[in-house]
Amino acid sequence: MTLPRATYRLQFREGMTFDRAAGLVPYLKTLGISHLYASPIYTAPEGSTHGYDVANHNEIDPSLGGRKGFDRLSAALKEAGLGLVLDIVPNHMAASLENPWWRSVVEWGADSPYAHHFDINWKERLTLPNLGKTFDEAAQDGEIKLAFDAQTGALALGYYSTLVPLHPRTYEQALAAIEHPLKSEILDAAKTASPDSDRLHETLRRLTADEAFKAELEKISADPSFLKQIHDAQPWKLCFWKEAREHLSYRRFFEVTGLAGVRVEDDKVFDDVHRLTLELVDNGQVDGLRIDHVDGLADPRAYLARLRGKIGPETYLVVEKILGEEEQLPNDWPIEGTTGYEFAARMPELFVEGAGLKALAHAHDALLGRHFDPEAEGAKAKRLMVTHNFATELKGLARMAAGLSDGRWSEEALAQAIAALIVAFPTYRTYGDRNGMPESDQRLLAESAQKADKADLDALGFVLKQLNEGKGDEAGEFRVRFQQLTGPATAKSVEDTLFYRANALIAMNEVGGEPEQGVGSVERFHEAMLAHARRQPHGLLGSSTHDTKRGEDARARLYALSEAPDEWAQAVERWRETNKSKVETLEKGAAPEPETEWLLYQALAGSWPEDIDISDEAALEALSERFAQYVEKALREAKLRTGWSDPDEAYENAVKAYAAHLLDPANGAFLQDFSKALAPFAKTGKRNSLAQTLIKLTAPGVPDIYQGTEGWDLSLVDPDNRRAPDFDALAQRLESVKDKAVAWDLSETGKMALTAAVLALREKESVFFEQASYKVLDIEGPGAETLAGFVREHEGKALLLLVPRLTLKGTDWSETAIVTSARAWTDVETGKEMAPSERLSVRDVLGQRQVALLWSE
DSSP: OOOOSOEEEEOOBTTBOHHHHHHHHHHHHHHTOSEEEEOOOEEOOTTOSSSOSOSEEEEEOGGGTHHHHHHHHHHHHHHHTOEEEEEEOOSEEEOSTTSHHHHHHHHHGGGSTTTTTBOBOTTSOEEEEEESSOHHHHHHTTOEEEEEETTTTEEEEEETTEEEEOOGGGHHHHTTTOOOTTHHHHHHHHHTOOTTOOHHHHHHHTTTTOHHHHHHHHHHTTOHHHHHHHHHTSSEEEEEGGGGGTOOSBOEETTEEEEEEBOTTSHHHHHHHHHHHHHHHHTTSOOEEEETTGGGSSOHHHHHHHHHHHHOTTSEEEEOOOOOTTOOOOTTOOSSEEOSHHHHHHTHHHHSOHHHHHHHHHHHHHHHTSOOOHHHHHHHHHHHIIIIITHHHHHHHHHHHHHHTTTSSOHHHHHHHHHHHHHHOOSSOOOOBTTBOOHHHHHHHHHHHHHOOSSOHHHHHHHHHHHHHOOHHHHHHHHHHHHHHHHHHHHHHHTTTGGGTOOSSGGGOOTTOOTTOOOOOHHHHHHHHHHHHHHOTTSEEESOOTTOSSOHHHHHHHHGGGGSHHHHHHHHHHHHHHTGGGOEEETTEEESOHHHHHHHHHHHHHHOOTTOOTTOHHHHHHHHHHHHHHHHHHHHHHTSSOOSSSOOHHHHHHHHHHHHHHTOTTOHHHHHHHHHHHHHHHHHHHHHHHHHHHHHHHSSSEEEEETTTTSOOOOOSTTGGGSOOOHHHHHHHHHHHTTSOOOOOSSHHHHHHHHHHHHHHHHHTHHHHHHOOOEEOEEESTTGGGEEEEEEEETTEEEEEEEEOSOTTOOOOTTOEEEOOOOOEEETTTOOEEOOOSEEEHHHHHTTSSOEEEEEO
16 A cells, blocks of 8 residues: 555535636645545535535536546646545435436335445435425425426426426326327336336427427416325425425435435445446546545444445545544554544644633533533433434334334323433444444443433433344334434534534534533643544645535634633623624514624634735625624524524524624724734744644654645635635745745644645655654653754654743743753754763753654654
């Protein structure tokens, strides 16, 4: 296997095509990247902004340039000596009629050859939550009509622009009242139709220009009772989208009904899903794979073993997997590691001051009017997710458990037991299969059961026994479905709920992190790096991704608030007073509430552009537009006074108006005060950013650079963080620093210079970085607690990293020293050589600079 030295993540779509990416290859080569890391490239429904809603696994998206465009990109990468890591999505596909498999399933129901490619309960009709009201109401209001889909050549029930195909066996009923010369031919074709024949559709396409036929369909559509009869005869059922959380006949991705779960555990489905991917691997165009949402699969271990058998031992393989603080990857997964969320989650250990975090939490509590307990709030959010948002999945599990219990417990009692167990469960999932549960996971479930509340203990014991020891197909299915629910329930309750409620220091709220974790422990940081070196030395190290809640440099800046919590709290009080005229009083209270104002000022502080001119109205307007989008998402994800399914527009508009006022050029006094108060935090944040970047580029693992983060990344949550960076400006900056003695200072150029220099060292010493050991740097003397570092060694060569931490209020390293082996060191930034000594003065090593990296042969 050729291991990546460093990957560069590109988000395709939104203007990024294969030809545009091919044009960036020289830039990536110059930067020092070894592998382009591509977001999903397979065909998605029209308008997709991310590609995770795959509509055709066996077609490269024409909107990106299709197969020919991909081949051109591949050729450009090969010519430059770069590899390609491809992000694939085996867990789910778009539940869209643009997906030929899904269209077949909708049209033919259980008769479709793809009926079992998706996790569908065929004991009932396929639920399609496409309506904005009930079917009867939509039919009565004239929103549903019998229609002709000229593009596909099918009769359909139309709901606005959506045309849902009728099952061919219902054509006779649908056309009973219509006289037309082609009617008998159509019905004859319908009677003999099959999913693998296009005769019926070819016949109907002859009616494309027949306005009289369309008029007849329009005429009979005036009868709601007729439409209901036709609807009731279909293998599918159109329903109100809000009913999906109560009842859905297919497994979905998280809460997204537009993404249907795929059964890749089935051999045929696996082959159909991976055919083109394996072709690209076999022909050498793809060197590595990133597996999206591996925890969603029925059996991740078996899937990865099968995939590894197909792609061979030489293909790099990582999984998107969120690890708990104490959790490690299963030893028997044949992969190189994860996509690196855990790296970003460990940064607060270095850059957040523990006592300061507690002080911020106290100030936040004062605004909230009560103590905010992240653990209790997380459990509350999780219970909401399980019992409300995932009600249909919970009911399905309870129904399965009731069947296994021979009626000994009611479905209600079993649902309460299952919900209580999931709420108490501490990680994303267990890894049992249809034969049983590993002992380690049995212990984890037992510990969770002891913490579970609001459950019948006998019923809970039965559920636990079935999960751990249940035999047979039904028990195995119950175990699989339980495991496929714990992950989404955890992710939605933590990442997409708790992370928008626990606002004491929002930089703590990052994928893979835990708001309640203790911080400020250099020892815990080193333990995490050592664990990474042992368990996944070639896994990715990520500091920004398309899913991070805010940009890496925004987080680094916000960490600094913990170093001056009182100053920040006082500033917020001052700003609240300045802007209090814009707080509205609504029936349910103030909008925004004091704690929401606290959130807004932090979010704005993180995204505040480094060089913004507060007199530049255009710049303020651009920031305001981005900020408004964030505000709406933050309010809805919190699910307190508004939400995605039941938005409170009056409340949202009031908060967004307040946020807009903050960035109104007429609000000059506030803007001046805010900019001035933020300056010291921004400066410390830059120092944190350089340290974070240097650690990522030198720690055990493969550094992953998210598009544009070789410059400052002050983005907000998606979709803001998926905007295409200014690659022309980045290329110009790289040209100004590459192979030049440019200081790693507190500028965007400094970050670029650091990145390029260390990537050049990684390229020159690739074996060293793949195999070098990791040892905690020994620092002694006053001020040692404001420093951190490590040493890596391999076959006589060594690297020494030293970074400052918690420096907002100044440092004194005059009597501080590094204790290390006596080596001749060369400073990577300056080229300065240092004489061998077992004690290196920090003042000599670091001086007035921001970070230090020493190299020794």
